[in-house]
Amino acid sequence: PLVSIVIPVYNGARYLSLAIESALSQTYKNTEIIVVNDGSSDGGETRAIALSFGERIRYIEKTNGGVATALNNGITTMKGEYFSWLSHDDMYYPDKIERQIECCTRSVNKKIIVYSHEDIIDESGRIIRKAEKYPSDKRPLPYVLLFHSFIGGCSLLIPRSAFADAGLFSPDYRMVQDYDLWFRMIAKG
Numbered sequence: 001p002l003v004s005i006v007i008p009v010y011n012g013a014r015y016l017s018l019a020i021e022s023a024l025s026q027t028y029k030n031t032e033i034i035v036v037n038d039g040s041s042d043g044g045e046t047r048a049i050a051l052s053f054g055e056r057i058r059y060i061e062k063t064n065g066g067v068a069t070a071l072n073n074g075i076t077t078m079k080g081e082y083f084s085w086l087s088h089d090d091m092y093y094p095d096k097i098e099r100q101i102e103c104c105t106r107s108v109n110k111k112i113i114v115y116s117h118e119d120i121i122d123e124s125g126r127i128i129r130k131a132e133k134y135p136s137d138k139r140p141l142p143y144v145l146l147f148h149s150f151i152g153g154c155s156l157l158i159p160r161s162a163f164a165d166a167g168l169f170s171p172d173y174r175m176v177q178d179y180d181l182w183f184r185m186i187a188k189g
Contacts, residue, residue, distance in 0.1 A: 001081035001104075003031045003097050003157070006074030008067050010038040012088030013045035018125075020053055022091035028098035033057040034074045039064025068169035068177040075163055083158045090154045091125070100157040111189055114157040153178040162188070 005023045009016055016035075023033045035057050040046040041064075050059045062073055075083060082101070086092060100114040120129040166184040169177045 001030065001101065002079060003028065003082045003084055003101065004074070004078035004080030005031055005033045005084045005086050005092075005097075006071060006078065007033065007035045007086045007088055008038055008070030008074065009035060009040065009046055009050070009088035010064065010067070010070070011040045011042045011046060013040075013042055013049055015089040016046060016049045017052075018091055019086055019088050020050070020057060022094075023086055024053075024056060025094050026092065026097045027095045028101055031097060032079055034078060035059050036070040036074045037061045038067065038070040066171055066174055066177075068171040068173065071177075072168040072171070075160075075168060078160070081160055083160060083163070085153050085156065087154055091121075092154075097157070104157065104159075110159070111162070113159070113162060113185065115152075116155045118152045118155050158185075165189075 005026075007016075007019055007023065012019075020033065020035065023031070033056070035050045035053075037046055037050065037060065039062060047059075047061065050057065058077075060073060060077065062070065071085060082104070084097060084100075096116065100116070103114045104110075104112055119127045122128050162185050165188040166181065168181070170180050171177070173180050
């Protein structure tokens with residue numbers, strides 16, 4: 001299946017090329033990469049970097065409205081069966097998408113969202129905190145998410161149908177738009 005990697009960016013010239021390169025370097029090749037410039041005010045630097053990738057990415061420019069609106073723009077224009085969020089200052093391991101697609105195709109349940117753990121890196125790309133495997137918890141998932149915040153948005157692979165069921169990111173939330181949507185998705189199964 002086609003995977004749409006959406007990269008929302010605002011004034012991201014410093015790290016954007018690394019994020020795009022990590023998306024282009026995926027071992028799973030059936031991807032489209034959509035860079036959504038959320039009205040950057042950096043004198044065109046973000047735009048120039050994105051456009052330097054030419055036909056290998058799709059570039060969209062919009063008025064600044066926050067990360068939720070940039071993500072929603074990417075979701076509504078994507079062609080893929082799956083959505084993957086990559087922030088402009090993050091990078092994927094080369095086999096991230098491939099491993100997650102394998103997990104989805106092995107699962108009998110097609111209403112599945114896959115997440116992974118995340119390593120935290122510094123501005124030079126050095127790992128400063130290795131991913132910690134979250135211990136199993138028998139309490140309901142919304143409780144565990146709310147109190148332990150163990151899922152990073154950039155680690156997820158989400159089927160397009162989940163947005164049809166639960167809606168898009170709420171632009172009303174500037175900081176917790178991801179967890180608001182995760183809770184709505186959990187409620188839809």
